[in-house]
Amino acid sequence: AQSVTQLGSHVSVSEGALVLLRCNYSSSVPPYLFWYVQYPNQGLQLLLKYTSAATLVKGINGFEAEFKKSETSFHLTKPSAHMSDAAEYFCAVSGRSDYKLSFGAGTTVTVRA
């Protein structure tokens, strides 16, 4: 069974600083990995996905993530935080025929002016 662990339930960064959100996965086969963002009172929006092509994946809003098989990690980064990045971020994993996503517990990002 696939699962993900997000390290840190809350991250606070200054505007313009690096955003780093950590995600480690557990999977017996090469997984599909995703990062989603959720703003208050909204559903989840896809930031980026890894589906076994390039290990460095670029997403929307300046976010990117690197798949590292040796470390079973898929950390999300953004070089320069913006106030609009304040939200909750979820890492998710799926096997190839699960027909479901398994989500991490989420990381809430606060951006300080």
Next chain:
Amino acid sequence: KAGVTQTPRYLIKTRGQQVTLSCSPISGHRSVSWYQQTPGQGLQFLFEYFSETQRNKGNFPGRFSGRQFSNSRSEMNVSTLELGDSALYLCASSPQGEMSSPLHFGNGTRLTVT
């Protein structure tokens, strides 16, 4: 294209009642999934439907059920509501349900059980 539409947005029910939530997927999408989101348990998978067939079901009691219609619209039903069923219920759709395709989520139905 219109996004995933969930109705109603908010719902208040009493313990013991039942409730039906509705989801209209993006036009052309044939796979619909449901997730429950709570502060304590996070996001948990309920079930997935494709062409009116349930292909996977999460670890929820039988009080939780769903169905999909021939036009891909889906409903989920919760019977004999309990206080712990209070949650945000999210519906998501994708074209064929392949896991390489991202899910498109609706804004959810917030259910409060009193």
